[in-house]
Amino acid sequence: MNLRFRHIYVEKRILNNEYVKNILAKFPKAEIIEINHYKDRFNPYYQSFRAQKDAQSLILAKKDPPFIYEASELIQKLGVNFFYTTPMLNCIYDCHYCFLQGMYPSSNLVLFVNFNDFFKEVERVYENLGNLFLSISYDTDILAVENLFGVAKKWADFVKDKNIKLELRTKSVNIDFEYQENLVFAFSLSPETVIERYEKYTPKLKARIKAIKKVINKGFKPVIVFDPIIKLPNFKEVYKDFLQKVFSEINYKNIESIVYGTFRMNSTQFKIIKKQLLSDIYYYPYSVKNGIVEYEDKEEVIKFIENLLPDVKKIFV
Amino acid sequence: MIGIICAYLKEAKPLIKYFDLKKINEKFSIYENEKISLIISGQGKLNSAIATTYLLSTKKISNIINFGIAGSPEFKIGEIFLINKINNKFFPDILISHTFRESEIICADEVKIGGEFKLVDMESEGFFKAAIKFLKAHHIYLIKIVSDNLECFKPDDKFMDELINPHLENIEKFFYSLKKEKKTNLSLAEEISKKYNLSFSQKMQLKDRVMFYLLNNRKLPKIDFEKTNRKNDFRRIMDEFKI
Numbered sequence: 001m002n003l004r005f006r007h008i009y010v011e012k013r014i015l016n017n018e019y020v021k022n023i024l025a026k027f028p029k030a031e032i033i034e035i036n037h038y039k040d041r042f043n044p045y046y047q048s049f050r051a052q053k054d055a056q057s058l059i060l061a062k063k064d065p066p067f068i069y070e071a072s073e074l075i076q077k078l079g080v081n082f083f084y085t086t087p088m089l090n091c092i093y094d095c096h097y098c099f100l101q102g103m104y105p106s107s108n109l110v111l112f113v114n115f116n117d118f119f120k121e122v123e124r125v126y127e128n129l130g131n132l133f134l135s136i137s138y139d140t141d142i143l144a145v146e147n148l149f150g151v152a153k154k155w156a157d158f159v160k161d162k163n164i165k166l167e168l169r170t171k172s173v174n175i176d177f178e179y180q181e182n183l184v185f186a187f188s189l190s191p192e193t194v195i196e197r198y199e200k201y202t203p204k205l206k207a208r209i210k211a212i213k214k215v216i217n218k219g220f221k222p223v224i225v226f227d228p229i230i231k232l233p234n235f236k237e238v239y240k241d242f243l244q245k246v247f248s249e250i251n252y253k254n255i256e257s258i259v260y261g262t263f264r265m266n267s268t269q270f271k272i273i274k275k276q277l278l279s280d281i282y283y284y285p286y287s288v289k290n291g292i293v294e295y296e297d298k299e300e301v302i303k304f305i306e307n308l309l310p311d312v313k314k315i316f317v
Numbered sequence: 318m319i320g321i322i323c324a325y326l327k328e329a330k331p332l333i334k335y336f337d338l339k340k341i342n343e344k345f346s347i348y349e350n351e352k353i354s355l356i357i358s359g360q361g362k363l364n365s366a367i368a369t370t371y372l373l374s375t376k377k378i379s380n381i382i383n384f385g386i387a388g389s390p391e392f393k394i395g396e397i398f399l400i401n402k403i404n405n406k407f408f409p410d411i412l413i414s415h416t417f418r419e420s421e422i423i424c425a426d427e428v429k430i431g432g433e434f435k436l437v438d439m440e441s442e443g444f445f446k447a448a449i450k451f452l453k454a455h456h457i458y459l460i461k462i463v464s465d466n467l468e469c470f471k472p473d474d475k476f477m478d479e480l481i482n483p484h485l486e487n488i489e490k491f492f493y494s495l496k497k498e499k500k501t502n503l504s505l506a507e508e509i510s511k512k513y514n515l516s517f518s519q520k521m522q523l524k525d526r527v528m529f530y531l532l533n534n535r536k537l538p539k540i541d542f543e544k545t546n547r548k549n550d551f552r553r554i555m556d557e558f559k560i
Binding site: 031036046047280285 | 401402405406408410411412413414419421449452453454455499501525526528529532533560
């Protein structure tokens, strides 16, 4: 996608930050608008997440504490000290099933530039616990903008020689990293039909498979993520072909694990998104259990998928 | 319809002439054609907010624009701007491509004859605060033309014509580029619900199903069987709308 950022909002307190100056220099035609605090621009109720999505603005800001969070029960925790951090709010991709649409009032991209404040806090928590599993792409796709912002590289350097596993979950193909034992690439894959219909601006399946092969060749053992599994009307046929294709190209012995789960969402977020996004994903028959919207026949869908997965560590979420 | 709020008739006259707007008799001075409704608010934030509220409550407005003159200590007289920030705290959302320059503006309570700002007017904040009660920020715009470099003066019609007329073609193009919210036609679900006397919850389920069909470009089934009882009829209808 063409990231032009016609408007870049910058907090006054970071106008002289060198990193900020470098980012601004990449967008000489953008309108630079000074703001007091990113929330002044990001939080107002009178914005449209949906309308902004095709003309995203960039907001450069300084994050205030907290800098890291414990992961939610809705994703896999792997039995470790699973934390996540938010170097960026929102994402340049536009996936119909993304919960951020129901969470934020704005789809503008907020990039926090006070990296050292993040590092200091992670260091403090790490020293207390002794090990961490840290996702920096938990509710964004940080690698999707790596060529522009270089955030993942900064984090990769930070965790070098520490007992911190750094998860880079992505749909992108920006994987230009030297082998590093504690970097965990987690590639989200979907059938081409799902990508075309529901994952706007993301790389095609073929490109993602190619990226996975590349990191395997460098020595990484990536995680493959099939989440969310979308129950298309002909989903059995589509997912059978898809999984056959994936594992005919990627030797499952070279991957760390498979993470999989069906489409599910907090019901409040589901309702908000349904009002603003015209996507058939929100018009399937669902049931609501404990405030979570999920497929009525979720068990059947999962069973079908499990039968198609190779003999490798599997994590159902 | 596009709504336009002008503080003074003098600012509005070039638009009224160019778009051939006719005065209609209402409490406010309103000028209209089929696509545009223009209201004269009077000076100041409060007047602007009242007129904006009146227009948005009484007309079907998809995009609203505050059009007028502004003072500036630095820009040239006659330059036109689309506003991207008001008083450092309100942000119109300019998501469309346009040919204007952009600027922030300060909205003052009284006439300013000096200060550290780029543009100044007396209506923008009132207009914007009223408009966001009705529309999302990407349907709210402010177009300002620099009329003075903060000298006190009384513009006459000739001055305003010379100031505004050179921009009218671009303003018209801008109006035509504005987008309306798309609405999906779910009248079929309404009709079926009425015909078979469906409950509210059944109607909502049917609406979801019709929506699914529309989003997938599926041919909508014809529902024309004899009415029996609500439960059976609903089951039969949903069978016709299979996923």
